[in-house]
Amino acid sequence: MDAGRPPVPQPDPAGRDDPPARSRRTRRVAVVFWSALAATILFTLFSGGRTEGDGRDGAPHAPPAATPSAPATAEPAGPDARPGSNHLPRSRPVRLVIPKISVDAPFTDLAIGRAGRLEPPPAHDTNLVGWYAKGASPGERGTSIIAGHVDTATSPAVFAELHRLAKGDRFEVRRADGQKAVFEVDEAQTFDKDSFPSDRVYEDTPTAQVRLITCAGDYDRQVRDYTANLVVFAHLV
Template identity: 70%
Template sequence: GGNDTSADSARPPLPAHPGTTASSAPPATGAADSALPRSEPVRLLIPEISVDAPFTDLAIGDKGQLQPPPAGDTNLVGWYAKGVSPGEKGTSIIAGHVDTKTSAAVFARLDQLDKGDKFQVRRADGRRATFVVDSLETFAKDEFPSDRVYGDADRPEVRLITCAGDYDHKVKDYTDNLVVFAHLA
């Protein structure tokens, strides 16, 4: 999101159990479907768009929407900590602001990623999970495909989510969400 983060009613709802939370898969060996064990993400590194950002935990709000990271830090991303960690089998959710009231934010250039671009998540266990971008898609917030974006995957995947479209001054939020779909390399 961006600008004013108090209006969470326009944010896409998270299903009751996005992704999976347990994995008995062995450590990654380089194969695309090799899952990593659970470990909290520490930093998001996207060289293509100059992102080097720390993580914070995100939760679900009263209305069933994923709460955005605090707007006070423009270089901060959040992950849904009760879901899958980046690199685990399933779908991990990472969100960041496109801007704030004062400046551009961590995902200001997220729309510049292309299919095939790579990014990394540095994890608390010391490993780096490398992901490959599959696609970028923009969805109207009132038609957000929650099942498609948040649904469980049979391999380690990540969704990078930010606001997009026009800024609606009445609701103090953007009209769309940009979602980057990616899988573990």
């Protein structure tokens, strides 16, 4: 942990099924937590899966700027997704499926490590996504955080094509309770890491939402990190 960096507080998953009407005090506490978590995530999670000794000489794989596209054709949500409801019960995600960009990947839990920072998904597995297991589960009321590498030292990774998602595209999260939570993209934006809008991205929302996050921008070879993050905002349908 860096000198003077306080440990990131652990969120309390209890109470996530409270009614949508919440006190201002509760919302202020939530905003403070997500703002602290944001700094942790941005510092450690989205470094493209590279290590200090990767010795990579060629230009790193980097996605081009996002371009608008027609919404992908998706299967009807069906009863599993509970169309029209604003949340599902809490349940562990088991698989992320994004037909438009051919993603079909299992989940791993992400947690705050001993250094007080969110641990990233293993860099050696290019087809793996992680979710912050102490936060909202996908489909549960609140903002669920799903992260994946854009590449590794040797090849593109699970979110290499995430930049292709656009408003109206749909994807699903298959859950341990057997239900499928279907999400629709609201927007996709790229933010410089130096001016990342933490409050907006990690806001504790009264409805079920998801943020898909990966690296973007240029790869800085000196600091071995990308200069920006791509965030896909989506809501449960």
